[in-house]
Amino acid sequence: MRTTIRRSLMSLLASIPFLDRARKPINDKALPDQTHYDTIVIGAGAAGLAAARTLQDANHAVLLLEARDRLGGRVHTNYDFATHPIECGAEYLHGENIVTWNWVRRYRLATLPVFDQYRHQFMYIHQRLLPFRHWSTIPGMEVLDVMDGSPIDELITRWVDAGKPDVSLAQFLAIHQVELSPEVRRIVDHFLSGSYAANLDQLGVYGLAELTYAGDGDRYSRLKKGYSHLFERLAKGLDIRYATIVTRIHWSPPGIQIQTETDTTYTAQQVVITLPLALLQENAVEFSPQLPDTKLKAIQGIGAGHITKLILKFDQPFWSKPLESCLTTLDTQLWWRPGWRRNNEAPVLTAFTGATGAEKLGALGREGAIQTGLQNLEQIFERPVADRLIDALFVDWQADPYARMAYSYTPVNGVGLRSQLAQPVDHVLFFAGEATHPTRAATVHGALESGIRAAHEILSSSRRGALANATTSLK
DSSP states (O other), rough: OSTTTTTEEEEHOOOOOOOOOOOOOOTTTOTTOOOOEEEEOOOSSHHHHHHHHHHTTTTOOEEEOOOOOOOTTTEEEEEESSSSEEEESSSEEEEESSHHHHHHHHTTTTTTESSSSGEEEEETTEEEEEEEEEEETTTGGGGGBBTTTOOHHHHHHHHHHHHOOOBHHHHHHTTTTTOOOOHHHHHHHHHHHHHHSTTTTTTHHHHHOOOOTTOOSSSSEEEEEEEEHHHHHHTTOEEEEOOEEEEEEETTEEEEEEETTTTOOEEEEEEOOOOOHHHHHTSSSSSSOOOOHHHHHHHSSSSEEEEEEEEEEEESSSSSSSSEEEEESSSSOEOOOOOOOOOOOOOOEEEEEEEEHHHHHHHHHHHHHHHHHHHHHHHTTTTTOOGEEEEEEEEGGGTTTTTTOOOEEETTTTTHHHHHHHHTTTTTTEEEEGGGOSSSSHHHHHHHHHHHHHHHHHHHHHHHHHHHHHHHHHH
């Protein structure tokens, strides 16, 4: 688990587990008549691109099939909304030691530090706007740092090490006789909803212990030209078929047949499946024969989390204090300022809301979410703001037909299922994506690592197969 629950605020701010126009890269290696490949990768998001890049660099013939008309999946940068890139999906690099930096450095991409000004972070609780550093002065909030004299993460670790039953975080607090006032419970719930896309009563403590993010680092950064720019560079030279919706995968060693919505059939020796967990849960793709029971159990046993982003652009700033972020007890759970910290950039605020809060905003639709956001801002800053609004975006990943979720969480009794989901099937089906990462789920770098892992599994399997064939031919 993260070293303290307080530190998970940084991961919340850097989360993500979003839909407008991004620049579609030129596919300079498209082979429209070719239908057979060594490997086919389904999905051109973080995991799919990492898998395809790793395989192609190893001289495998790889094809990427992408349902959208763009790459990136749940990573998506809007370049038209403001004077700076706006992230509709994943927003930050979560730490200074993550795999993403390998490509950032290779492509010499500019980055900006974020959330390094603690005095510019606020919280709105008990109808007051307070500096976030005053967290521990609010009655009841100290439970996030210390319970029974120990940090909460240490208590959870001891609970898990003792082999006690997996329970929800809400049950865990009740067992330790921690009583939260409605207002404090609400902000704690919002605090965790962004990090995990789940509420207190949905998160299993064993799952929290499993997600260590060990060694990732505490410093967070933004890509100056946006996440999509990184992915465009990563995709350069890859064969990607856009607007290609896979409907059926017939798998039977030693090969694969993949059918699309237009009845095109592709064949390969193996396939990497990077579909979002929610699409697997909804049987968006038919597998023939059916996946093994252990795989189906893993798919259904992991939680598919919900996140919305409300992005508002104003004619001028209406906040008097330097503002970087604000965690609230309101329907819009967390606000932050995207951008480059320049005085002349468009004044934009992003509201990031998770779990049941996201479901509530999603049910309101775009106009309802905008009105809720404006009302919440007027409560926080105690001044009218609606007449200053000039544009808005509302992104609801659960409503996206090619995602149906933001990122995954581990419910009670869900520990171990991520590794189970990641396991290959008969050396022909390989799985990647953030939901398959046991320790770095719900992050872009976790998805990238999973794609690299799946590619290495294929390369190892291919070497074993080549060795077996060579041995047979010598007999």
